[in-house]
Amino acid sequence: MRERHVLGLSGGRDSAALAVHMSQSHPSLDIEYFFTDTGKELPEVYEFLGKLEGFLGRPIAYLNPDRGFDFWLEEYKTFLPSPKTRWCTRQLKIKPFEKWLWPSLDAGDHVVSYVAIRSDEDYREGYSSTHPNLSVRLPFREEGIDKAAVNEILEAAGVGLPKYYEWRSRSGCFFCFYQQKIEWVRLKERHPDRFEAAKAYEKNALEHGSPFTWSAGESLEDLERPERVNAIKVDHDRRVERQRARMVANPLRSGNDMMDIDELYGQAKVCISCHK
Known part of the structure; x- marks a missing residue:
């Protein structure tokens, strides 16, 4: 049995700032950073993750789904994912994460997952643990870190914001239905x-x-x-x-x-x- 610490990166601002924050405020923690790659990301996302990886000084594990978007689109009878039927999140994000961790959890390891929900996001909930050995921590909410502080963390570290923030407000697949x-x-x-x-x-x-x-x-x-x-x-x-x-x-x-x-x-x- 062992204790593992994992932190998921979306390619966005908040999770990147949490990675920087945890590496600086808890350097003794052996945190495993991961990115669940749908294969439909913007090139700016990969560029930003490479820059972040350089700052952290350790590799980011890329998790890939067993089947890509095209496979699941066919499985769902070509029905596009939508806010009401978010099969893309389940099949391309959550399942690869669980497949990566479940053997360790079932073997008795305790895993702490750090999620970047800010203190000014009372309306938002994170991933709910579905395994007794998996616990979720929200450091930004616990420490009162809001959006302005997130930007300061990234600027102070020299990481800055992903380039897509010049024209887009969040990460995710290039065809994400949440886009304005x-x-x-x-x-x-x-x-x-x-x-x-x-x-x-x-x-x-x-x-x-x-x-x-x-x-x-x-x-x-x-x-x-x-x-x-x-x-x-x-x-x-x-x-x-x-x-x-x-x-x-x-x-x-x-x-x-x-x-x-x-x-x-x-x-x-x-x-x-x-x-x-």
Whole structure:
């Protein structure tokens, strides 16, 4: 029997900051860092994980599902995953994590999993342990670390933010259904090949009777029409201006800083294993 400490990385800001924080505040802990790779990530995610790995000075274990997204899409009769049927999270994130840990847990090892839920996220819950030997810790919530402190941790360590934060608010597959419409527009501008791949998945799903589109209420084919793109951008700019008008002046924040999508569109109850 032994005790293991594991910390999952999503390729996002919060989990990266937790890895930095734990390595600095608990250097004696032999923490195993892992990333569950769906195979549908943005290139900026892999770039950021490589940078983080260099800071940590230890390898990040890449966990891959036995079957990829295309296999499971066929298993689910080409029905796209959605906020109501998040089969992608179960099959591509949770199952590989459990397969990696369960032999150790069943052998009697005790595993502590550290999850990056911040102190300002009372609405969010983490992965619930389904094994008696697995316990979950939330260091940021325990220590009162919020979003501003997370950014400070990454900046102070020289790691910074993933480059996709220039245009997207969270990590996850390039076709994630939690994206706002402005993020779909930016995906088309930044990674047109991936936008086309997402559009092809959607077209095939709709032709086979799927009730879902990636973006609520409209297909990507409709969303990419020039007049629709312009309307989305205008709406987004108006949201930004309204939010700026409500903000208290902060001398430490540039007026040109990109605002978090959640500030503009409201908090999304996203998958913790994909977006933290």
